[in-house]
Amino acid sequence: MAGIPTDPSADPGRREMLVGTSRTLLRISVDMTAGRPVIALAGELDVATAPAVEAVFFETFDVHRRPHVVVDVARLSFCDCVGLSAFLHVRNRALAGGGWARLCGTGPGLRTVLGITGLMPILHCYPTAADAFADVERSTPDPRGQEHL
Template sequence: MSSEATGKPALSVTSGLSRNAIIIRLEGELDVDAVPVLQEHLQRIWDLPPKPFLIVDLSAVTFCDSMGMNELISVMQRCEARGTRLLLGGVHGVMARVLSITGLRHAFEVFARLDDALRLSVAST
């Protein structure tokens, strides 16, 4: 059921901190309607002092359209400007397919499991 029908956002965004990473978890549909929700959450992240890593957990994303991909590209560009390494964790199913189809699979550091992205961020300290 769409977010319009339920009155609830189709995307839930939460975040947390680890030693040298900010972890953002996305759950639901990353589409044109959800981008403002993600952007609002990200603004709070951008206001924090930069960490070496930003990990985006995509394991619970069920749909991603071109606007969602554009936002991920914007996040990558913002991370590069801040000197932060962007890692995409939990990339499988829908997100693996979208990244492959768009040819963006190699533009990002992609991990099938969130734990692998977390391990890399810890090992790089």
């Protein structure tokens, strides 16, 4: 699924695209202004938009030797099981590369779903991207793909 880029000349450290179908729409923003990627999702993360989200993350991982990426989900209005699966794929790919992927801005609804599914301790959640990146120095993945804090 190809995304529609939005104003690429606005900020060289930021990239945005719109993906979706006539029924769902998701805006994906990649902000590299602090030298570390924060990928913000706004809209609906579902079966129609999850492949584009994974593609953006994997492109971001290819640029960084040890990928540390934060997913800002504060403006995510919907996330189905395919969206949760996309978060897991992103996390696993980051761990395989010696890094991690974390969530920030999780609202009560998504936190409830993550708790019910048992994903809360796997998909680490933080209030802000700065809080998530503050853990870079403290977290080290082990060879089995588990993070230790």
